[in-house]
Amino acid sequence: MENFRLQIPTDIRFGKDRLEELPDAIAPFGKKILLTYGGGSIKQSGLYDRVLSLLNERDFTVVELSGIAPNPKIDSVRQGAALIRQHELDVILAVGGGSVIDASKVIAAAAFYDGDAWDLVLDSSKVGKALPIVDILTLAATGTEMNRGAVISNPETNEKLGTGGWELIPRVSFLDPTLTYTVPRWQTAAGAADILSHLFEQYFNRTEGVDLQDNIAEGLMKTVFKHGPIALQTPDDYTARANLLWASTLALNGLVERGRQGGWTCHAIEHELSAFYDITHGIGLAILTPRWMKHCLDTDASTHAKFAAYGRNVWGINGDNDEDVARQAVERTYQFFKEDMAIPMTLPEVGIVSKELVSRMSELAVHHGDLSGNVFVPLSVQDVESIIEASFAPMTAF
Amino acid sequence: MENFRLQIPTDIRFGKDRLEELPDAIAPFGKKILLTYGGGSIKQSGLYDRVLSLLNERDFTVVELSGIAPNPKIDSVRQGAALIRQHELDVILAVGGGSVIDASKVIAAAAFYDGDAWDLVLDSSKVGKALPIVDILTLAATGTEMNRGAVISNPETNEKLGTGGWELIPRVSFLDPTLTYTVPRWQTAAGAADILSHLFEQYFNRTEGVDLQDNIAEGLMKTVFKHGPIALQTPDDYTARANLLWASTLALNGLVERGRQGGWTCHAIEHELSAFYDITHGIGLAILTPRWMKHCLDTDASTHAKFAAYGRNVWGINGDNDEDVARQAVERTYQFFKEDMAIPMTLPEVGIVSKELVSRMSELAVHHGDLSGNVFVPLSVQDVESIIEASFAPMTAF
Numbered sequence: 001m002e003n004f005r006l007q008i009p010t011d012i013r014f015g016k017d018r019l020e021e022l023p024d025a026i027a028p029f030g031k032k033i034l035l036t037y038g039g040g041s042i043k044q045s046g047l048y049d050r051v052l053s054l055l056n057e058r059d060f061t062v063v064e065l066s067g068i069a070p071n072p073k074i075d076s077v078r079q080g081a082a083l084i085r086q087h088e089l090d091v092i093l094a095v096g097g098g099s100v101i102d103a104s105k106v107i108a109a110a111a112f113y114d115g116d117a118w119d120l121v122l123d124s125s126k127v128g129k130a131l132p133i134v135d136i137l138t139l140a141a142t143g144t145e146m147n148r149g150a151v152i153s154n155p156e157t158n159e160k161l162g163t164g165g166w167e168l169i170p171r172v173s174f175l176d177p178t179l180t181y182t183v184p185r186w187q188t189a190a191g192a193a194d195i196l197s198h199l200f201e202q203y204f205n206r207t208e209g210v211d212l213q214d215n216i217a218e219g220l221m222k223t224v225f226k227h228g229p230i231a232l233q234t235p236d237d238y239t240a241r242a243n244l245l246w247a248s249t250l251a252l253n254g255l256v257e258r259g260r261q262g263g264w265t266c267h268a269i270e271h272e273l274s275a276f277y278d279i280t281h282g283i284g285l286a287i288l289t290p291r292w293m294k295h296c297l298d299t300d301a302s303t304h305a306k307f308a309a310y311g312r313n314v315w316g317i318n319g320d321n322d323e324d325v326a327r328q329a330v331e332r333t334y335q336f337f338k339e340d341m342a343i344p345m346t347l348p349e350v351g352i353v354s355k356e357l358v359s360r361m362s363e364l365a366v367h368h369g370d371l372s373g374n375v376f377v378p379l380s381v382q383d384v385e386s387i388i389e390a391s392f393a394p395m396t397a398f
Numbered sequence: 399m400e401n402f403r404l405q406i407p408t409d410i411r412f413g414k415d416r417l418e419e420l421p422d423a424i425a426p427f428g429k430k431i432l433l434t435y436g437g438g439s440i441k442q443s444g445l446y447d448r449v450l451s452l453l454n455e456r457d458f459t460v461v462e463l464s465g466i467a468p469n470p471k472i473d474s475v476r477q478g479a480a481l482i483r484q485h486e487l488d489v490i491l492a493v494g495g496g497s498v499i500d501a502s503k504v505i506a507a508a509a510f511y512d513g514d515a516w517d518l519v520l521d522s523s524k525v526g527k528a529l530p531i532v533d534i535l536t537l538a539a540t541g542t543e544m545n546r547g548a549v550i551s552n553p554e555t556n557e558k559l560g561t562g563g564w565e566l567i568p569r570v571s572f573l574d575p576t577l578t579y580t581v582p583r584w585q586t587a588a589g590a591a592d593i594l595s596h597l598f599e600q601y602f603n604r605t606e607g608v609d610l611q612d613n614i615a616e617g618l619m620k621t622v623f624k625h626g627p628i629a630l631q632t633p634d635d636y637t638a639r640a641n642l643l644w645a646s647t648l649a650l651n652g653l654v655e656r657g658r659q660g661g662w663t664c665h666a667i668e669h670e671l672s673a674f675y676d677i678t679h680g681i682g683l684a685i686l687t688p689r690w691m692k693h694c695l696d697t698d699a700s701t702h703a704k705f706a707a708y709g710r711n712v713w714g715i716n717g718d719n720d721e722d723v724a725r726q727a728v729e730r731t732y733q734f735f736k737e738d739m740a741i742p743m744t745l746p747e748v749g750i751v752s753k754e755l756v757s758r759m760s761e762l763a764v765h766h767g768d769l770s771g772n773v774f775v776p777l778s779v780q781d782v783e784s785i786i787e788a789s790f791a792p793m794t795a796f
Contacts, residue, residue: 001575001640003413008406014657015401177399209637212621212644219613226609239607242399246610246657255653259412259644 001209004258010146011172014246016238018176019050019136023058025172029132030090032061034083036104038068038096042138045182051095051136063087065107068096071153071160071274071281072103077117080107084131094135094170097187098142098194101135102150105168108133120163121152127165136174139183140244141191141282143198143252145173153275160275161368175249177241185232189341190282192228192244196221197285198251201264204296204306204376210259217256218313223247225314229340265376266292268369269384272361279350286343287350290334291390294398296377297326303377331398347391358388399607402656408544409570412644414636416574417448417534421456423570427530428488430459432481434502436466436494440536443580449493449534461485463505466494469551469558469672469679470501475515478505482529492533492568495585496540496592499533500548503566506531518561519550525563534572537581538642539589539680541596541650543571551673558673559766573647575639583630587739588680590626590642594619595683596649599662602694602704602774608657615654616711621645623712627738663774664690666767667782670759677748684741685748688732689788692796694775695724701775729796745789756786 013021026033033055042048055062065080080103083089089111094104108130110117120127137145144150149164183191203217223243230240250256269292270284296303301323308322311329319325337343344350362384366372371379379387411419424431431453440446453460463478478501481487487509492502506528508515518525535543542548547562581589601615621641628638648654667690668682694701699721706720709727717723735741742748760782764770769777777785 001413001637001644003416005409005411007409011403011405013403015399018401209640211624212618212641212648215617215620216614216648219617220610222613223610239399242607242657243610246399250610250614250653255648259640 001259002207002261006254006258008146008169008253010170012146012175012249013172014175016176016178019054019174022051022054022136022174023060025174026060026091026093026134027058029134029171031059032087032089032091033063034065034080034089034092034107034131035062036065036068036080036092036094036096036100036107038066038070038100041182042095045179047095047136047138047179051093061087063089068100068103070099071278072099074118074121074152074154076103077106077110077152080104081110081113081117084111090131092131092133094133095138097137097139098144101133101137101144101170102142102152104133104135105130105144105150106152106163107131108168109165118154121154121161124163124165127163127168130165130167133168133170134172135170136176136179137245138179139187139191140180140241140248141194143195143248145170145175146249146253149252151271158275160271173249175245177238177245180241180245181236183235185342186280186283188231188235189228189343190280190286191248192224192231192282192341193286193289193337193343194282195224195244195248195251197266197282197289199256200289201267202256202260203310204303205260205262206376207260207262213256213259214309218310220247220251220256221314225336232341261374263370263373263375265369265371265379268371269361269365269387271368272365273352276357276361277352279352283343283350286337286341287345287347287391288387290330290337290395290398291387293330293333294390294395295383295387297323297330299383300377327398334395334398346394347388355389355392358385362388399657400605400659404652404656406544406567406651408568410544410573410647411570412573414574414576417452417572420449420452420534420572421458423572424458424489424491424532425456427532427569429457430485430487430489431461432463432478432487432490432505432529433460434463434466434478434490434492434494434498434505436464436468436498439580440493443577445493445534445536445577449491459485461487466498466501468497469676470497472516472519472550472552474501475504475508475550478502479508479515482509488529490529490531492531493536495535495537496542499531499535499542499568500540500550502531502533503528503542503548504550504561506566507563516552519552519559522561522563525561525566528563528565531566531568532570533568534574534577535643536577537585537589538578538639538646539592541593541646543568543573544647544651547650549669556673558669571647573643575636575643578639578643579634581633583740584678584681586629586633587626587741588678588684589646590622590629590680590739591684591687591735591741592680593622593642593646593649595664595680595687597654598687599665600654600658601708602701603658603660604774605658605660611654611657612707616708618645618649618654619712623734630739659772661768661771661773663767663769663777666769667759667763667785669766670763671750674755674759675750677750681741681748684735684739685743685745685789686785688728688735688793688796689785691728691731692788692793693781693785695721695728697781698775725796732793732796744792745786753787753790756783760786
């Protein structure tokens with residue numbers, strides 16, 4: 001186990017019927033709020049009216065930034081930072097999913113940064129002081145509600161990159177499973193895939209002696225494998241939504257990651273798909289992940305034991321032969337996404353029909369994600385190309 | 399899953415060779431330190447000299463409170479609070495195991511409390527403002543290094559009671575696995591038993607829909623069952639010590655408990671044993687726990703399923719019959735303590751040879767622990783008596 005530092009001061013308010021705590025939760029940070037949100041879903045659900053009504057009962061000033069898109073764009077960040085300066089705002093209230101919170105994090109830092117906000121994405125060391133953030137999460141997926149990371153896209157340059165800073169950790173996060181009842185099937189499935197991918201990225205790792213972290217990761221995977229399909233079938237199943245929501249938070253708040261070293265893989269490849277084609281992040285991850293798993297098994301026998309542990313401990317697959325168990329586990333993972341979560345498991349099904357950008361995306365993934373370096377299985381540009389190529393047709397061998 | 403609030407701001411500094419960070423970690427809280435510790439072990443190990451040397455390189459003022467005993471006594475708390483007032487100290491640096499940190503927590507609050515410190519133990523609502531606490535943990539056991547609880551004993555009244563408050567959560571905790579290399583076998587075993595008991599107390603619970611929390615609990619149990627015996631056999635095995643140390647922290651920082659409701663059982667009974675006989679807390683828990691488990695299985699068939707889940711998921715026991723799997727799991731638990739951890743598993747072996755206080759301790763356990771109320775299996779005074787009585791002889795049936 002490697003040395004680590006962990007400090008996550010986020011005040012988690014988990015559960016239903018507690019939004020009346022919101023004004024008291026915001027008040028310590030100031031009176032003048034930037035309210036950030038996405039499209040119309042929080043207006044359709046009534047959440048927008050509820051939040052404004054709660055804030056209007058007290059003497060808060062609210063300035064709005066709406067229209068923050070999935071794969072949030074740097075232009076939204078620039079707009080938010082300008083509003084904070086113009087109105088001298090004190091605190092950001094982010095209402096929405098991971099995209100709204102990620103954009104709000106970089107807005108919070110950009111308000112104190114003199115240059116262009118994109119600099120903060122290109123170089124996280126430029127992230128310094130930031131406005132405090134309170135959020136109301138409406139989607140179980142990214143884990144941003146209890147960590148310091150953010151991912152922002154720049155459509156002009158076809159870049160989708162991660163940044164972060166200690167000041168960006170949300171101060172208070174409201175996690176109400178009932179607010180996720182209205183999440184569409186597609187987004188519920190994509191969110192579950194995102195959670196699982198976060199766990200895979202951390203779990204398939206070479207650091208020795210991290211049984212504790214691996215055991216927690218396996219426990220969170222089992223939680224998602226059980227409750228993801230229930231949430232898809234019965235959107236208002238409180239227990240399923242609660243387990244998914246809390247799993248999304250714990251999957252990426254440091255519990256699974258701290259004590260390890262080593263980078264991620266599938267996220268880096270998916271970020272290129274999203275940067276060029278703006279596909280749903282979690283769906284891209286679901287498509288890529290089993291192909292990446294098979295690539296690991298096919299090219300590096302030293303990975304068989306860890307994939308076998310995943311198969312035995314998470315899927316309960318019996319058998320003494322590591323490779324057999326491992327390949328069964330990959331097949332289960334693929335079938336989970338395809339059958340249980342109804343995810344279209346090929347790129348053409350999500351609108352990527354041409355292979356003309358495969359080489360370019362592969363080069364950029366290796367470059368941005370440092371995939372030839374310290375990851376579970378280092379990948380060349382050709383390796384990434386083969387993983388993306390394999391994602392154009394259904395998987396038939398595992 | 400029940401609603402919950404979780405906020406754990408403790409800054410964890412985990413790993414070896416990082417104690418030079420100590421002065422910078424304390425500095426934000428002030429210059430005048432109350433250094434608290436126990437007997438001579440930190441002097442024998444050299445840790446005391448190292449800490450003082452680091453502090454003396456900077457202009458800290460250090461006042462010492464030594465002699466904090468296992469099952470820490472209220473007199474130490476009173477002494478510490480008096481020192482803080484007398485010298486107008488800013489911050490407590492606790493160096494030791496759970497007892498030193500628990501005493502320091504109540505000292506931190508007592509310094510701001512006008513009445514007798516024992517009031518704060520009898521009534522946690524009287525715990526208000528407190529001095530900040532930084533700690534260097536030397537024993538994997540209680541989890542106090544990342545939570546708001548503390549347990550204090552009063553030998554005059556034979557009481558050992560828990561208290562707590564949000565202000566008591568340590569600000570910075572140094573967790574260095576190498577500092578636990580010199581922990582004796584007895585204390586290593588007791589610490590592992592304490593961690594497991596914390597997990598059992600939370601896991602054997604009636605709240606529905608907490609798969610996530612149960613999965614994390616099972617993962618932490620597996621961690622202790624694997625690494626406890628390694629640490630006993632090879633005291634300087636870094637991986638084993640690291641896994642035990644981090645497991646002790648995560649077992650009781652809210653991750654497993656939040657989202658549930660319902661009280662604890664074995665701790666309440668053990669607190670009476672310690673209050674009257676001053677035995678080692680973790681050893682008392684190891685002795686009582688399998689008897690309590692058997693009592694649950696014998697008297698309440700509705701518990702079979704949860705104990706069977708424990709057997710299957712933690713011990714990998716196969717079988718379709720819940721009761722069979724459950725009883726095998728109890729036997730495994732007993733044998734783990736007895737064989738793998740070399741714990742003497744009867745009360746006479748730890749010096750409790752007379753049964754004269756069994757009734758009195760049972761009455762007090764039910765009273766102090768509210769054991770007839772909302773616990774996994776409610777216990778009458780007679781039930782507790784039978785569990786303690788059964789602890790006088792080796793277990794032969796499970």
